[in-house]
Amino acid sequence: MRLLPLDGAGPEHLALDASGNLLTGVADGRILRVGITTGRVEEVARTRGRPLGMHLLPDGRLLVCDAYDGLLRVDPATGTVETVLTAAAGEPLNLCSNVTVTRDGTVFVSDSSRRFPLHHWKGDILEHSGTGRVIRWVPGSAAEVVVDGLQFANGLCLAPDELFLVMAESGAYRLRRLWLTGDRAGATDLFADRLPGFPDNLTTSRDGLVWAALAALAGPRNALLDTLHRHHPALRRALWALPGALLPDPRRTTHIQGRDAQGRLVHDLRRRAHNYHLATSALEHDGTLYLGSLVEPAIATAPLPSAPGDGPGEPPGVSGVPRGTRSSGGG
Numbered sequence: 074m075r076l077l078p079l080d081g082a083g084p085e086h087l088a089l090d091a092s093g094n095l096l097t098g099v100a101d102g103r104i105l106r107v108g109i110t111t112g113r114v115e116e117v118a119r120t121r122g123r124p125l126g127m128h129l130l131p132d133g134r135l136l137v138c139d140a141y142d143g144l145l146r147v148d149p150a151t152g153t154v155e156t157v158l159t160a161a162a163g164e165p166l167n168l169c170s171n172v173t174v175t176r177d178g179t180v181f182v183s184d185s186s187r188r189f190p191l192h193h194w195k196g197d198i199l200e201h202s203g204t205g206r207v208i209r210w211v212p213g214s215a216a217e218v219v220v221d222g223l224q225f226a227n228g229l230c231l232a233p234d235e236l237f238l239v240m241a242e243s244g245a246y247r248l249r250r251l252w253l254t255g256d257r258a259g260a261t262d263l264f265a266d267r268l269p270g271f272p273d274n275l276t277t278s279r280d281g282l283v284w285a286a287l288a289a290l291a292g293p294r295n296a297l298l299d300t301l302h303r304h305h306p307a308l309r310r311a312l313w314a315l316p317g318a319l320l321p322d323p324r325r326t327t328h329i330q331g332r333d334a335q336g337r338l339v340h341d342l343r344r345r346a347h348n349y350h351l352a353t354s355a356l357e358h359d360g361t362l363y364l365g366s367l368v369e370p371a372i373a374t375a376p377l378p379s380a381p382g383d384g385p386g387e388p389p390g391v392s393g394v395p396r397g398t399r400s401s402g403g404g
Contacts, residue, residue, distance in 0.1 A: 074344070074348065074349060074373050074374065074375050075373070075374045075375075076348065076349065076371040076372070076373055076374070077095075077107055077109075077112050077371055077372040077373075077374065078112070078114075078370065078371045079097075079099060079105060079107070079114055079370050079371055079372065080114060080370075081099030081100065081101055081103060081105065081370065082099060082100050082368060082369065082370045083099050083100040083366065083367050083368055083369070083370075084097035084098070084099055084105070084365040084366060084369070084371070084372050085097070085098060085124070085125050085126075085274070085353050085354065085365055085366070085367055086098070086124075086125055086126045086127055086171070086274050086353065086354045086365055087276075087354050087356045087363055087364075087365045087372065088127045088128065088129045088135065088356075089129070089356065089358055090106070090129060090133070090149070091129075091133065093109060093358075094106050094107060094108055094109065095107040095108075095109060095356075095363060095372060096117070096127065096129065096135060096149065097127075097365060097372065098120070098123075098124025098125065098127065098137060099124075100123060102119055102120045102121060102122060102123065102124065103116050103118070103119050103120075103124075104116070104117050104118040104119070104120065104124060104127075104135070104137065104147055104149070105117065106149060107372060109358075109363075117147075117149035117150075117152060118147045118148070118149060118152045118153070118154050119152070119154070120137065120139050120142065120145060120147075120154055121139075121141075121142055122139040122140055122141035122142045123139060123140040123141060124137045124138070124139055124140075124145075125137075125138045125139070125140055125169070125170050125171065126138040126170055126171030126172050126183075126228065126229070126274060127172065128172045128173050128174050130146075130174065133148075133149065133150065134146055134147060134148050134149070135147040135148075135149060136157075136172050136174065136180065137172075138169040138170055138171055138172050138182065138183075139169060140168055140169060140170070142156060142159070142169075143156055143157075143158055143159035143160075143165070143166040143169050144156070144157050144158035144159075144166065144169055144172060144180075144182055144210075145157065157212070158180075158182065158208075158210055158216060160216070161182075161184070161206075161208040161210070161216035161217065161218055162208075162216070162217060162218045164187065166182070166184050166208075167184060167185075167186060167187050167188075168184060168185040168186050169182060169183075169184060170183045170184065170185045170226065170227050170228075171183045171227060171228045171229045171241075171274060171275075172229065173229045173230055173231055173238070175231060175235050175253075176235065178211065178212065179209060179210070179211050180209070180210045180211070180212070181207060181208070181209055181210075181219075181229050181231075181238055182207070182208045182210065182216075182229075183205065183206070183207050183208075183223075183226040183227060183228070183229055183240065183241075184205065184206050184207075184208060184226060185205050185225050185226050185227060185243075186204050186205055186225060186226075187204035187205075187206075188202060188204050203222045203223060203224050203244075204222075205222075205223035205224060205225050205226030205227075205242070205244075206218050206220060206221045206222075206223060206226055207219055207220040207223070207226055207229070207238075207240055207251065219251060219259075220240065220249070220251055220261060223240070223242050223245075223249070224242050224243065224244030224245040225242065225243040225244035225271075226240060226241070226242065226243075227240075227241035227242070227243045227272065227273050227274065228240070228241035228272060228273055228274040228275035228285065228286075228354075229241070229275060230275040230276055230277045230283055231277060232277070232281070232334055233277060233279075233281045233334075235253060235254070236252065236253060236254055236255065237250045237251060237252045237253055238250070238251040238253060239264050239275055239283055241272035241273060241274070241275055241285065242272070243271040243272055243273065244271070246266070246267060246268045246269075246270070246271065246272075247263060247264075247265060247266045247267070247268060247272070248263070248264040248265040248266075248268070248272055248275075248283075248285065248332075248336070249261055249262070249263060249264060250262055250263070250264040250336075263336075264283075264332075264336040265285075265332055265336045265338075268285075268287060268330075269287060269328070270287030270328050271287065272285045272286070272287055273285070273286045273287070273353040273354065274286055274353055274354035274355075274365070276354065276355060276356050276357070278331075278357040279357075281333065281334050282331040282332065282333060282339060282340075282357065283331065283332045283333075283334075284329065284330070284331050284355040284356070284357060284362070285329070285330050285331075285332070285355070286328070286329055286352045286353050286354050286355050286364070286365075287328040287329065287330060326343065326344065326345055326350060327342075327343070327344045327349060327350055327351075327352045327364065327373075328342070328343045328344075328352070329342040329343075329352060329355045329362065329364070330342070331355075331357075340377075340378060342362075342375075342378065349364070349366065349369055349371070349373045350366070350368075350369070351366050351367050351368050351369070352364045352365065352366050352373070353365050353366055353367045357377060360376065360377050361374050361375070361376060361377060362374065362375045362376075362377055
């Protein structure tokens with residue numbers, strides 16, 4: 074695994090610009106451009122909060138979810154930052170997490186939790202109250218909530234043909250699907266269930282694979298959290314109020330999955346973290362996976378395993394499954 078060092082921590086999500094550079098936001102509010110071949114790091118803009126998910130627009134501007142300030146539009150060419158969406162259905166965006174845009178310009182945004190801000194995200198996972206939502210917004214019109222009651226709504230990505238939107242529901246260990254066209258338009262169903270960790274950001278590759286980072290939030294699946302989610306809400310609320318040192322922490326692992334358009338598992342890449350952990354996004358480009366992290370001061374790169382077989386070309390500690398292998402709960 075090769076690292077592209079940054080002068081900041083937490084490149085939570087990644088986007089690729091028209092020149093083949095990576096764009097990412099870090100914990101101090103800056104938006105950075107990173108050369109894939111040169112490793113050169115440039116600041117292109119600065120927000121007032123914490124940039125999370127982002128989506129590059131056709132005109133080169135960038136939609137950025139800021140955990141505290143809502144949905145922003147950033148111009149990397151000038152450094153201009155403008156706020157474009159702060160509320161939906163009469164409620165503020167409390168934890169704006171991820172964004173994607175259809176070819177006709179319709180914007181989908183996830184708002185992870187109505188109750189907890191980013192710095193108290195563990196409270197939402199422990200309380201398990203299901204206040205996350207996905208919002209649809211056509212610029213120039215009012216934003217509407219299209220999916221509600223999600224357990225920490227997180228990553229979003231579109232199918233290549235835009236038949237559906239895939240949504241990460243982190244607190245429920247699953248990916249949900251919102252149908253956008255056809256007879257099922259407006260309906261939701263499961264895309265993949267019973268995941269072995271909390272899914273975070275999602276991306277779609279050119280050949281239609283949905284990439285999900287599973288080392289997000291509380292890391293790989295946690296027995297304590299599973300037990301708590303079956304108990305009374307009052308107990309869960311009491312536990313999240315404990316000092317942070319007593320709450321579950323992320324484990325030092327990296328886990329990425331790639332799934333086809335039916336939700337079937339194609340790649341299952343796992344690695345015990347030595348020099349990189351808590352991966353929150355995976356972006357495929359030219360046979361390489363570029364990984365973002367909530368905490369690391371770098372972007373990681375790893376060769377995409379070949380399929381079927383997935384084994385021989387992998388870095389040490391990474392495992393895979395052949396194309397066509399069905400997941401435990403997918404579509």
